[in-house]
């Protein structure tokens with residue numbers, strides 16, 4: 396069983412590295428094999444909004460060529476858990492994380508699924524990975540924090556994780572408390588060993 | 589002369605609803621003493637020189653209109669990248685007016701106002717831009733479909749574009765009178781029409797439409813290329 400970790404830090408940011416390392420260790424401890432993408436060092440091009448992954452080669456992006464986004468999409472859909480790590484960026488994702496999320500559109504079907512009267516994407520696959528989304532910030536801004544939670548709630552209505560959790564982390568220096576926190580989050584996912 | 593810069597944040601580039609709505613506003617205000625220019629963000633991010641060119645254009649502008657689609661409940665990558673660049677460069681933006689306009693595929697504009705517009709607000713607050721007003725356009729993909737093949741302008745689309753044009757005119761009027769406007773949430777399918785039953789019908793037709801379109805291209809819409 397595997398987990399995919401997207402580290403969305405920008406090239407000049409190191410804060411998410413300890414988080415990523417502890418996350419990897421704790422996932423291994425429960426028997427998951429983590430595969431991490433440090434996104435700013437990974438060759439991923441950005442989505443061009445052509446919908447070829449929906450209408451021409453369903454499920455596979457052929458509008459953008461010459462990178463490993465399809466390979467990553469395959470690993471995501473075959474995993475038990477997807478982890479987003481991002482610097483909190485005006486309440487949302489960093490550009491690096493957002494770039495790969497957009498390239499996962501083909502994992503969903505075109506058209507509409509009405510959920511409580513609101514339009515959302517439809518499932519292409521039976522099962523999607525659970526999601527842990529962690530944003531790092533040193534700012535005290537409850538508005539931005541709430542926005543991140545809301546973004547992950549809405550994302551989850553489209554990407555169907557069986558379980559999901561979003562978390563804001565401010566302190567990445569106290570490694571013991573960071574580990575305890577991540578352990579708890581992973582535990583809450585109730586992933587099977 | 590007041591300088592208005594249109595930044596088009598659609599990853600589709602020029603052939604997009606984002607371009608068309610932005611151009612409509614520029615065309616309306618240009619004869620009234622505004623100096624207008626536009627840049628396609630996708631192209632501007634292609635090199636350091638182009639990024640500098642965009643930064644300079646932002647620096648020179650009095651009013652920035654940023655049009656973009658909703659991607660995964662928030663701004664597209666290229667727009668977030670632009671916001672990060674503006675933030676990192678610590679640009680002096682005080683006094684510049686900011687008008688974010690966003691369109692999405694689903695009919696409900698609250699898909700946009702839930703998170704993406706508040707993200708723009710946080711961005712504007714952080715970098716010192718003045719919020720002039722925003723516009724969230726539900727069902728914007730419909731206009732792209734109609735315009736892409738016909739090459740028609742928004743005001744040549746007939747009745748279907750009336751509500752959209754009304755909202756865009758409201759923004760142009762606000763610019764002409766230099767008075768902020770209330771954020772607009774535009775329902776292309778109005779509530780009295782888009783009832784529970786109509787939602788089901790529209791959804792059903794939309795889903796059938798996609799299936800047929802994909803089949804016409806010789807593919808199977810619900811293919812599962814990756815084993816699980």
Ligand SMILES: Cc1cc2nc3c(=O)[nH]c(=O)nc-3n(C[C@H](O)[C@H](O)[C@H](O)COP(=O)(O)O)c2cc1C
Pocket residue numbers: 442443444445446497498500598599600603604605606607656657658659660661662691692693694695699727728729730732
């Ligand atoms: C990767 C991707 C993600 C999208 N996510 C959403 C979404 O979350 N909600 C929505 O209503 N539309 C979504 N859309 C649809 C676009 O918002 C829609 O096609 C829009 O009209 C494009 O505008 P443009 O022509 O200005 O680029 C998405 C499209 C793409 C390609």
